[in-house]
Amino acid sequence: MHKRILIVEDEPAIRDMVAFALRKGEYEPVHAGDAQQAQVAIADKVPDLILLDWMLPGTSGLELARRWRREALTREIPIIMLTARGEENDRVAGLESGVDDYVVKPFSTRELLARIRAVLRRSREDDEDGSVTVGGLRIDGAAHRVFADSPEGEQPVQIGPTEYRLLHFFMTHTDRVYSRSQLLDHVWGGSVYVEERTIDVHIRRLRKTLEPFGLDGMVQTVRGAGYRFSGAIDA
Structure with a gap:
């Protein structure tokens, strides 16, 4: 079974690029353009990992990460934040919201896949x-x-x-x-x-x-x- 990865990103071009890279990496991508679509996708089937954009319409990625860390269904899902904010204070704010890693835009798909593999590997080690x-x-x-x-x-x-x-x-x-x-x-x-x-x-x-x-x-x-x-x- 391929690992299911939820992409929460409001820019269709970035969503499609990431989804293409995930399929090449033998992952199963699921799309969401905002917080509401993300909640629907999670309710349908809990993903193995979430790629979460910082800037989303309506609810920011930071607020969404904090919410998911409070809820039993999503508390243990690894989250990697996608952000254009590369300053140290911004990265720290992202980590403090509950995410496990972050990737600064623009990023290469090779780097993104490496981070996904690392986070999922640590998650598997936890299970053992x-x-x-x-x-x-x-x-x-x-x-x-x-x-x-x-x-x-x-x-x-x-x-x-x-x-x-x-x-x-x-x-x-x-x-x-x-x-x-x-x-x-x-x-x-x-x-x-x-x-x-x-x-x-x-x-x-x-x-x-x-x-x-x-x-x-x-x-x-x-x-x-x-x-x-x-x-x-x-x-």
């Missing part, structure tokens, strides 16, 4: 991960879900795919300090497309995910060295 428990957190690798202890009992944690991957690495490598470059190598596979600043964005998102359970202190900053994950919450 086992279960692990640290402190008040538990990852069920088979179900691809995270649970946290609370006064009401164990509660599910709403987490995006990149934060899931980062958390799984931390929980299987506790109490050791990792630099940003080491985390890129271990979690992103040394991809040349990911910048070290990306780590800080996903660390903030991971802490925000754990904060409602009082577990954000497990992700600790070691000044001048990097980050550490510990079952003993940092005061």
